[in-house]
Amino acid sequence: MAQLNPEPKKVTQQFFPENESIENVTPALQKKKGFTDYNELLSFLNAEKDKHPNSVSIEFIGKSQRGYDIPIVYIKNSNPSEETIKVWLQSGLHGNEPASTEGVLYLIHKLLNDETYKYLLDNLEFAIVPMANIDGYIKLNRLAANGLDLNRDQTKLMAPETVALKQAYSDFNPEVALDFHEYNAYRRDFAKMGAFGITSAYDVMFLYSSNHNVPENLRSIIDTLFVEEARKTMDENNLRHNDYMSTATYSGDIHFNKGSTNARSSATNFALTNTISALIEVRGVNLGRTSFKRRINTTFLVGMSFLETTYNNVDLIKKSIKAAQKSNEILTVTSSRMPFKEDISVIDLDSYKLTDMTVIVRDAKKAEPKLVRQKPEAYLLHHDLSMLVDKLKVLGLEVETFNEAFTLKVESYLITDYNRDETTYEKMNLQTVATKLIEKEITFPAGSFKISTNQKNTALLYEILEPEAPNSFISFGVLKTELNQELPIYRLSKTN
Helix, strand or coil, X not given: CCCCCCCCHHHHHHHCCCCCCCCCCCCHHHCCCCCCCHHHHHHHHHHXXXXXXCCXXXXXXXXCCCXXXXXXXXXXXXXXXXXXXXXXXXXXXXXXXXXXXXXXXXXXXXXXXXXXXXXXXXXXXXXEECCCCHHHHHXXXXXXXXXXXXXXXXXXXXXXXXXXXXXXXXXXXXXXXXXXXXXXXXXXXXXXXXXXCEEECCCEEXXXXXXXXXXXXXXXXXXXXXXXXXXXXHHHCCCCEEECEEEEEECCEEEEEECECCXXXXXXXXXXXXXXXXXXXXXXXXXXXXXXXXXXXXXXXXXXXXXXHHHHCHHHHHHHXXXXXXXXXXXXXXXXXXXXXXXXXXXXXXXXXXXXXXXXXXXXXXXXXXXXXXXXXXXXXXXXXXXXXXXXXXXXXXXXXXXCCEEEEEEEEEEEEEEEEEEEECCEEEEEEEEEEEEEEEEXXXXXXXXXXXXXXXXXXXXXXXXXXXXXXXXXXXXXCCCCCEEEEEEECCCC
């Protein structure tokens, strides 16, 4: 599918010249037009497997909606050390971000064939999904075949690709995870800024979680160690970088939302499983093959920086994740960001100069808890919620099923305020609720479920089951409710 390239040649030549040092070793780099197609992807992966049969294996984790098998590549040393770190890499979750897939294919090639990087296999074991959204990729479309954005589906799990990816992720149980993307440097809001519009100046932006339910020590290590080392790598290679920002309009003003707390997307969703994670946004959506090698090189350099930091900090990573298991006794259900002014670098499309612009920013790092609750001992679900339980299991949560009826004193959620959005978002009618917790004694029938909060992925559980949480089963309308209704989800207090 042809795409209109919005970038003036003057911008490309002056700020984003091509990088000719990249070797033509991946399928798209070996042709002048287009990108790696599905058959070329499989041929490339199988060729690497044939060259490295003791290190590489390929499996298929499921099918896309149009019937394509989704490959996952496992790479590990035939004689791994006892302190191996598991690393998850994925790309192509949005089908119109081709340099993400190509950059990961380039990384696979260098990891296996370049003596400079082979040492990483001594301590690292990989699970890599290079083309997560095959149907979208084939058509250079951001969305999956059913119109869903796979990076907005990671709590509701409505697309088969998401279910396959999450199950594979849970089965692999990584300690470090990276999701590679590209971003649109010509947002609609940018046309309204400056004398003749602006465009983003950053080769790459880093998105990592500021969600308060992600243990603070993990939030710190990703920012001050992993991303900081990647920032240094970008500086050494004369590539501009920043924390990720997107725009939205509030009361007629354009605000820049920096960072994320949203469990619906990968960076936070991975982090909520006590994994050191980040989403890497390289400048590239709608640019076709403009600066393609530069974008691939940026993806590769960031990826290798994270891998080298992982290799050099195995003991710290394992200790940090172990410490993170002791989660806070207070959980954050909702939070809010206050706007403030900050200077960012932009390219002015009138003067073609790099300039600082003062904008209104809402920074996830500065978000304040709004609604907090005491951590329960467990959540209890009625026996007829097996559909929700299946989703919890895909997300790596352990669920106990009771064979006999039992009676317990619990906290129930009573809906005290309710609004249903009649417009759909990701094919769902969002629900905004407020609840009141009521203590009561309930008899649960056989087949009911208990999910303990004493497990690895507990923080993700809060985001899914606390009704007011913005990405919960309730908020997304996966479990429908109404005013004055008691939810079939209960909290077991630690005092019981």
